[in-house]
Amino acid sequence: MTNPLTGYLLVAALLFAIGLAGALTRRNAILVLIGIELMLNAANLNLIAFWRYGPHPEMLTGMMFAIFSIAVAAAEAAVGLGLVISIYRHAKTTDVEQMNRMKG
Amino acid sequence: MGHPLYFGYEHPWREFDRFLRESAGKGRLAVGIVFYLISAVAVGGALAAVLLKNLVHCALALTVAFLGLALLFLQLDAQFAGFAQILVYVGAVAILVVFAILLTRGSDLPKEGVFSKSWVVGLAIAAAVFAVLGWVVLQAGPWLPNETAVPAVTVNQIGQALMGRYVLPLEIVAVLLTAALLGAVIVAMHEKEGTKQ
Amino acid sequence: MQEGLAFTPQLGTSGIAQWLWLVPAVPMLASGVIALLKQPMKKLSSGLAIGSLTFSLLVALVAFAHVVSGWSHGYAVREVVDFSWIQVGTAHVELGWVLDPLAAVMLVMVTFVGLLIFIYSTGYMEHDENYTRFFCFLSLFAGAMLGVVIANSILLLFMCWELVGLTSYLLIGFWYQKPSAAAAAKKAFLTTRVGDVFFLLGIVWLFAQTGTLLFYDHGAGSMEALALGGLLVHHSAWGLTAAGAIGLLIFAGAAGKSGQLPLHVWLPDAMEGPTPVSALIHAATMVAAGVYLIARVYPLMAAGMPAGGTTTSLTAVTWVGASTAVFAALIAVAQNDIKRILAYSTVSQLGYMMAGLGVGGVAVGMFHLITHAFFKALLFMGAGSVIHGAHEEQDIRKMGGLKGAMPVTFLTYGIGMLALCGFPLLFSGFWSKDGILEAAQHWSVAKAPFYMLVFGALLTAFYMTRQVSYVFFGTWRGHGHGHESPRVMTMPLAILAFFAIALAAIGTPAWPWFRAFLEGRAARIDFAGFNEPGLMALMLTSSAVVLAGLALGWFIYGAKSPASEEPDALEKAMPPVWAVLRDKFYIDELYGATVIAFYAWWAKVADWIDRDIWGDMVATVTFLFSRWARLNRFLDANIVDGAFDKGCEEIATGGGLLARVQSGRGQTYLRLLAVGVVLLTAILIWSTRP
Numbered sequence: 007m008t009n010p011l012t013g014y015l016l017v018a019a020l021l022f023a024i025g026l027a028g029a030l031t032r033r034n035a036i037l038v039l040i041g042i043e044l045m046l047n048a049a050n051l052n053l054i055a056f057w058r059y060g061p062h063p064e065m066l067t068g069m070m071f072a073i074f075s076i077a078v079a080a081a082e083a084a085v086g087l088g089l090v091i092s093i094y095r096h097a098k099t100t101d102v103e104q105m106n107r108m109k110g
Numbered sequence: 111m112g113h114p115l116y117f118g119y120e121h122p123w124r125e126f127d128r129f130l131r132e133s134a135g136k137g138r139l140a141v142g143i144v145f146y147l148i149s150a151v152a153v154g155g156a157l158a159a160v161l162l163k164n165l166v167h168c169a170l171a172l173t174v175a176f177l178g179l180a181l182l183f184l185q186l187d188a189q190f191a192g193f194a195q196i197l198v199y200v201g202a203v204a205i206l207v208v209f210a211i212l213l214t215r216g217s218d219l220p221k222e223g224v225f226s227k228s229w230v231v232g233l234a235i236a237a238a239v240f241a242v243l244g245w246v247v248l249q250a251g252p253w254l255p256n257e258t259a260v261p262a263v264t265v266n267q268i269g270q271a272l273m274g275r276y277v278l279p280l281e282i283v284a285v286l287l288t289a290a291l292l293g294a295v296i297v298a299m300h301e302k303e304g305t306k307q
Numbered sequence: 308m309q310e311g312l313a314f315t316p317q318l319g320t321s322g323i324a325q326w327l328w329l330v331p332a333v334p335m336l337a338s339g340v341i342a343l344l345k346q347p348m349k350k351l352s353s354g355l356a357i358g359s360l361t362f363s364l365l366v367a368l369v370a371f372a373h374v375v376s377g378w379s380h381g382y383a384v385r386e387v388v389d390f391s392w393i394q395v396g397t398a399h400v401e402l403g404w405v406l407d408p409l410a411a412v413m414l415v416m417v418t419f420v421g422l423l424i425f426i427y428s429t430g431y432m433e434h435d436e437n438y439t440r441f442f443c444f445l446s447l448f449a450g451a452m453l454g455v456v457i458a459n460s461i462l463l464l465f466m467c468w469e470l471v472g473l474t475s476y477l478l479i480g481f482w483y484q485k486p487s488a489a490a491a492a493k494k495a496f497l498t499t500r501v502g503d504v505f506f507l508l509g510i511v512w513l514f515a516q517t518g519t520l521l522f523y524d525h526g527a528g529s530m531e532a533l534a535l536g537g538l539l540v541h542h543s544a545w546g547l548t549a550a551g552a553i554g555l556l557i558f559a560g561a562a563g564k565s566g567q568l569p570l571h572v573w574l575p576d577a578m579e580g581p582t583p584v585s586a587l588i589h590a591a592t593m594v595a596a597g598v599y600l601i602a603r604v605y606p607l608m609a610a611g612m613p614a615g616g617t618t619t620s621l622t623a624v625t626w627v628g629a630s631t632a633v634f635a636a637l638i639a640v641a642q643n644d645i646k647r648i649l650a651y652s653t654v655s656q657l658g659y660m661m662a663g664l665g666v667g668g669v670a671v672g673m674f675h676l677i678t679h680a681f682f683k684a685l686l687f688m689g690a691g692s693v694i695h696g697a698h699e700e701q702d703i704r705k706m707g708g709l710k711g712a713m714p715v716t717f718l719t720y721g722i723g724m725l726a727l728c729g730f731p732l733l734f735s736g737f738w739s740k741d742g743i744l745e746a747a748q749h750w751s752v753a754k755a756p757f758y759m760l761v762f763g764a765l766l767t768a769f770y771m772t773r774q775v776s777y778v779f780f781g782t783w784r785g786h787g788h789g790h791e792s793p794r795v796m797t798m799p800l801a802i803l804a805f806f807a808i809a810l811a812a813i814g815t816p817a818w819p820w821f822r823a824f825l826e827g828r829a830a831r832i833d834f835a836g837f838n839e840p841g842l843m844a845l846m847l848t849s850s851a852v853v854l855a856g857l858a859l860g861w862f863i864y865g866a867k868s869p870a871s872e873e874p875d876a877l878e879k880a881m882p883p884v885w886a887v888l889r890d891k892f893y894i895d896e897l898y899g900a901t902v903i904a905f906y907a908w909w910a911k912v913a914d915w916i917d918r919d920i921w922g923d924m925v926a927t928v929t930f931l932f933s934r935w936a937r938l939n940r941f942l943d944a945n946i947v948d949g950a951f952d953k954g955c956e957e958i959a960t961g962g963g964l965l966a967r968v969q970s971g972r973g974q975t976y977l978r979l980l981a982v983g984v985v986l987l988t989a990i991l992i993w994s995t996r997p
Contacts, residue, residue, distance in 0.1 A: 010145070014186070015247045017149045021156050021175075023240030028160030030232030030978050031225050036165060036210050038974065040172050043203060044156050047179050050195070058186040063261035066271050072183075072191045073268075074276075076198050077283045081290035083203045087210040088294035094214040102974050103226055109971030226974065235981045242988050 014055035022048035035090045035100040039083065046079045145185065152178025163224050165211045173204040187260055190268050323366075323373045324386035324406045327457055330366050330414060331467070334359045335450030341443040349438045353429045356442040360425055360449055364418035367411075374411040378824055387459050387523050401520050405459035408825045409669065413456045413599055416677050420591045420684050421449050423799040427688050428583040430795035431695065441481060441581070448474035452592050456599065460520045461510050461529070464600070468506070468564070471596060472499050475588050479580040491576035498573040502563015509556030513607075516541060516549050522603065530606040539611045547619055550610040554620030557604055558627075565597025565657045568631045572895055574654050578646040582691030585646060590653055590683035595676050598660045602669045609668075617752055621665045628661030629747075629756035629763075634892070636766035640773070641878075641888035645690045645703050648774050652727065653683055655763060659743055662756055667746025670822035674814050675739035677821070681810060682726035682736060685803035689720035692792040692800065693778060703777040710779040713791045717779050719800040724775055726807040728768040728857065731850040735810035740764065742814065742822075745845055761852055768856025776864040816842060 025044030028037060050072045057068020094100050155175030162168045176199040183192035226232065272280050337359035341352045389403030425445060432441050451474055454467030473496075480492030514520055517534040519527055526533060541549035561567075566574040577589050588594070601608060601624065608620045617625075632655045639651035656679050664672030696713050697706050710717040726736035744764075747757040791797070813820040816837055837843065863876050878885040887893070968975075 012247055012250075013145060013149075014182070016244060017153065017182070019240055019243035019247060020153055021179075022243065023236045024153070024156045024160055026239055026981055027233055027236035030235060030974060030981065031229035032160065033222070033224055033226050034165060036207060036214065037160070037168060037224075038977075039210075040159055040168060040207060043172070043199075043207075044159065044175065047176065047195075047199070050191070051179060051182060054183055054186050054188045054191055058188065058261065063263075066263065066267065069188055069191055069263065069268070070271060070276050070279075072188070073194055074279055074283055076191075076194055078286065080198050080203055081287050083206055084294045085290050085297070087206055088297045090210055091213050092297050100214050101222075103972060105973070106971030109969060232974075232978060235978055235985070238985045239981055242985050242992075246988070246992055 009059075011055055011059040014051060018048045018051040018055065020048075021045075021051065033101050033103055035093070035102050035105075036087070038102060039086050039090065042086075043079065043083060046075065050075050145182075148178055148181045148185065151175075152182060154178075166208065169204060169207045169211055172207065173200055176200045176204060187263070190263065190265065323370050324388055324404075326366065327370060327388070327404050327406055330363045330370075330418070330457060331450045331453035333362050333450070334446045334453065338443050338446035338450060341439060341446060344439055346436065346439050352439040352442045353425070356446040356449075357422065357425045357429075359446060360418060360422045363449070363453060364415075364422055367414035367418045370406055371411040371415045374406065374408055375824070378408065385523055387521075387525070387528075389459065389521055389524065400462065401460050401524075402463040403459040403521060404457040404463075405523055406457070407523075409599075409602060409673065410457050412673070412677060412821070412825070414453065416680055417449070417452055417456060417592050420680055420803070421452075421587060423802055424583050424587045424591075424684060424688065425449075427586070427691075427796055427799045428581075430793050431583055431691055432581060435581075437481070441478075444474055444477045444481070445583075445587070448478065448588065448593075452596065455596050459522050459524075459528075461513065461522065462520045464603070465506065465510055468560075468596065468600075469503065471593050472496060472503070472564070475499075475577070475593055478584040478588060479577045481580055481584065485579065487576075488579040491573070491579040495573040495577050498570050499563040502560045502570055505556045506560020506563075509553045509560065512549070512556065513538075513553050516553070530604065535606060535610040538607070548611060550607055551619040554604070554608045554610075554618070555623055557607070558601060558620060558624055561597035561600045561661075562627060563597070564600075565594050565661065566631075566654045567597075567627050567658065567661060568634060571631065571635065571654050572898060575647050575650040575891070578644070578650050582646070582687060582694060585650070586684045586687035586691065589650065590687050591680035594653060594657055595660075595680060598657065598664065598672055598676050601661065601664050602673055605664070605669045608664075617665075617750070622752055623665075625662050625665030625747075625750070625752075625756050628658045628663070628665055629759040631655065631658030632662060632763040633658075633759045633766070636763045636770065638888055638891050639770045640766060641885055643704055644701050645693060645706075645774065645778065646687070646701060648703075648770060649683070649686055649690055652686075652767065652771070655767065656683065656727070659740065659760065659763070662747060662760060663743035666750040666756065667743060668826075670825045671742045671746050673825060674742055674821050678726070678735040678739040678807070678810050678814070681803050682723040682734075682807040685719060685723035685800060685807055686727065688796070688800055688803070689716055689723060692716045692796050693720070695792050695796070696790050703774060705784050706778045707781040708779070708783040712783075712788065715791060715797045716800065719797070719804040720779070721775065722804040722807055724771045728771050729764060729849060729853050730857075731846070731853065733808060733811065735807055735814065737849070737853075738811050738814040741846060741849055744849055745842065748841065748845060761849070764849060765852050765856045768853045769860045772857050772860025773864050776861065 022045050025041040025048060027041070028044065029041030032038060032041070053068045053072045053075065057063055057066075057072070060068065090100060093105070097105065152175050155171045155173075155178055158171030159168045159175055162171060176195065180192045180195040180200070183189075183195055334356070337355045341355055344352050385405065385407040387403060387405050389401055391399040392402045393400040425442075428441065428445065432438050435441065448471065451467045451470035455464055455471060458464035458467060476492045476496040479495050480489050482488045483492075513529055516538055517529040519529050519534065521528045522530040524531070528534065535550060538550035538553065539548050543549055543552045547555070563570040574589060574594070578585055580588075608624070609618060612618050612621070635651045635654035635658060639648050639655065642648045642651060656675070660672045660675050660679065663675050692713065693706065693709060693716060694701055696709065696716065700706060722734070726734040729737040729740040731737050744757065744760055747760055748754075750756060814822070878889075890896075968979075
């Protein structure tokens with residue numbers, strides 16, 4: 007690790023991969039959403055890292071991006087979990103493997 | 111100038127900050143112990159969130175991961191982002207996740223396993239993604255135009271930016287949040303009405 | 308023989324010669340019209356036939372008068388009208404007709420006798436339901452026969468010859484429902500066909516050698532000096548000249564038609580036809596066509612005759628004729644069917660005519676032909692009258708005593724019988740037969756034909772007496788009663804009887820008009836003709852022979868009336884000889900065993916070849932085709948269709964497989980997305996590397 011940026015980027019990549027793994031392998035729909043949240047957070051970390059170590063941090067571009075990302079992620083989480091709840095009410099399960107009504 | 115203002119709390123923080131900076135500038139370990147610790151926390155929480163069987167434990171682990179990330183933000187001198195992370199993610203999203211788990215009886219252990227039958231494929235794909243990203247990061251040349259200079263970000267500046275340069279995204283995000291709010295309510299409510307009939 | 312001056316030949320065509328073609332054409336046309344008529348139109352059909360033949364008779368009489376007038380003025384008439392029928396390359400196929408004394412006398416005879424028989428037929432066939440068809444065929448026959456008579460082109464002669472054969476077949480087999488009649492018709496046709504093959508060969512050779520089909524063509528015809536000279540020069544096999552060989556071939560054709568020895572077998576069987584048919588065709592006209600043919604091509608037959616000698620063809624003609632005369636007369640002795648006796652008698656007399664042509668020339672043979680036509684037609688019609696009166700009975704053993712019941716028939720029949728036997732002086736048969744005997748006596752080659760012919764005369768008298776005594780004398784042995792025939796049948800008998808006597812006048816040595824007429828010489832009534840050396844002796848000899856035959860016959864059969872089941876007197880005397888004679892010397896059986904057996908075998912072989920070999924080949928080809936078709940179908944159904952179906956199946960399966968990608972599960976889609984991200988990132992990085 008020759009520079010701190012690499013470290014943060016690696017951590018972000020690792021977090022992203024873990025979140026992806028969770029989203030791809032867990033059966034519960036909520037855990038898929040958890041994985042997605044982790045991926046978003048990893049992306050936020052990337053943004054902040056690049057803001058900090060990139061040129062012109064006084065422009066606040068990275069910070070702003072991250073803040074908006076947080077806001078949007080919150081909204082998305084709300085809607086997604088609401089969907090999961092409504093699906094649960096309908097299908098009595100949150101198992102993604104059983105939700106294949108869109109089968110081709 | 112002198113020391114930047116961190117939310118008005120200068121004194122206890124100043125020391126910590128100085129320690130961090132000093133440790134950051136020493137020797138080969140460019141990032142320092144603190145970074146590794148916080149990273150470990152974040153990554154561990156994330157792993158736990160993904161691997162645990164009990165969903166509530168997963169949600170709590172997720173909270174830990176969020177906290178870790180918030181600390182990483184703080185270390186990156188993005189105090190506002192860090193606190194926003196805590197406020198929003200830990201304070202709202204994690205609670206929301208817990209609520210969802212509770213509402214969908216996620217605490218009950220499922221009959222079949224928690225992992226899908228083809229979890230190896232998913233793991234492999236995630237590993238591939240990590241490999242690609244890691245490789246990109248590692249083989250990129252050193253490029254740190256702003257290593258040591260600490261950006262002095264005040265809330266005032268952030269406010270100015272929000273109202274100035276980023277006013278449009280701000281408004282749009284406001285609309286988005288409203289829509290999300292309404293949408294979530296409708297989705298939950300609509301279903302209730304439908305089942306009643 | 309009275310020698311006269313030979314007339315100068317006259318060329319050019321008179322008016323009557325131009326219209327001579329009407330003589331055969333009108334009866335043929337009448338035949339065509341009658342063919343279109345319905346069966347019940349009896350009066351119309353017979354009226355048409357008789358009318359057409361009357362017309363032909365009138366034209367023939369005019370032509371005859373023309374020739375006679377020419378003759379009396381010292382011209383030898385020979386008028387020719389030719390036309391070209393087809394052109395093949397540079398060669399022309401010529402047809403045409405000729406009017407000369409030979410044709411003229413024959414025309415008159417054929418039309419006159421034919422007309423009488425037509426009239427007779429209206430009575431004889433009255434109750435037959437196929438009356439109209441009968442007259443149609445009769446008319447066609449008359450037209451064809453007249454065509455043979457006037458033909459100047461050997462091809463036209465052959466065409467009419469074949470037509471005559473066809474109508475003979477149709478008329479013999481007139482009552483075709485009878486198997487014997489149908490078989491007899493077939494036999495007649497096939498036997499004459501054998502002769503016709505040789506005839507055709509002769510025609511082809513003659514045409515090839517002389518280059519012309521015409522007999523007389525102003526010096527270029529095949530019967531004229533130039534062509535004959537060329538034929539004599541040419542030599543063929545066995546030391547024959549071309550003239551000799553062609554002559555023999557043509558005689559073979561004539562032998563078939565005129566029933567000479569090997570090809571005579573059809574004539575007796577031809578009695579299956581109605582009696583008018585027997586009278587017309589097998590007594591007077593068709594069988595005479597062979598003799599007429601030899602007379603017509605006589606210049607060819609006699610070509611190169613050395614003085615006092617004879618040619619090969621004429622020798623053959625004489626021998627065959629003499630043999631036939633004796634052979635047939637022997638068989639006639641042992642027959643019991645009234646018409647069969649007359650049939651064999653006809654064969655015998657034809658032999659006489661041929662012999663006469665061979666030894667004495669055209670006039671001698673033709674005179675006997677003319678007289679024979681009249682009295683043989685008379686005899687046949689008389690026999691028809693007898694059959695009619697005896698209620699369709701034909702076996703003479705079942706007749707008898709008819710002279711009282713049928714006086715006219717008896718009288719006319721008696722006249723005809725005496726003419727046939729050659730009763731001295733009064734009857735034409737005597738003079739015509741005497742002419743032949745005289746010529747045979749002076750024949751330079753051999754004397755045997757003379758003795759054969761004399762023996763034949765004896766036999767003729769004998770069997771005719773036998774027949775007459777069986778039929779007219781004695782007591783009636785049949786069933787029912789005999790009755791006289793109607794006027795329409797007896798009138799022609801009377802007319803013919805008159806001519807059987809009257810024709811004697813033109814053939815005596817005192818006034819050899821006929822001979823002179825044919826040979827183009829002058830003729831005078833001169834009783835000095837009887838002063839010919841040996842003539843009186845011959846006349847006495849032949850008279851004695853005839854009387855002896857009559858006496859012998861009367862002695863054995865006489866007025867006795869044997870019962871119908873009793874065997875004949877001669878049969879009791881010489882059973883084996885009688886059996887041989889009655890069974891016609893087993894000639895028919897011989898033919899049956901050899902020719903016909905071979906033919907049947909050959910037909911079987913041909914059938915086997917056709918059915919088994921060709922049939923198998925066809926079956927193999929069809930089998931191969933059907934297999935090929937099946938193979939095609941198999942290929943099409945299984946391979947082509949199969950491949951196509953398989954392809955479609957594969958596509959469907961592939962589609963099914965691809966559809967499984969759409970699992971409907973979000974996680975799967977997510978995975979695919981992630982894979983896509985990895986790949987795209989990799990590509991992006993790879994492409995931006997320095």
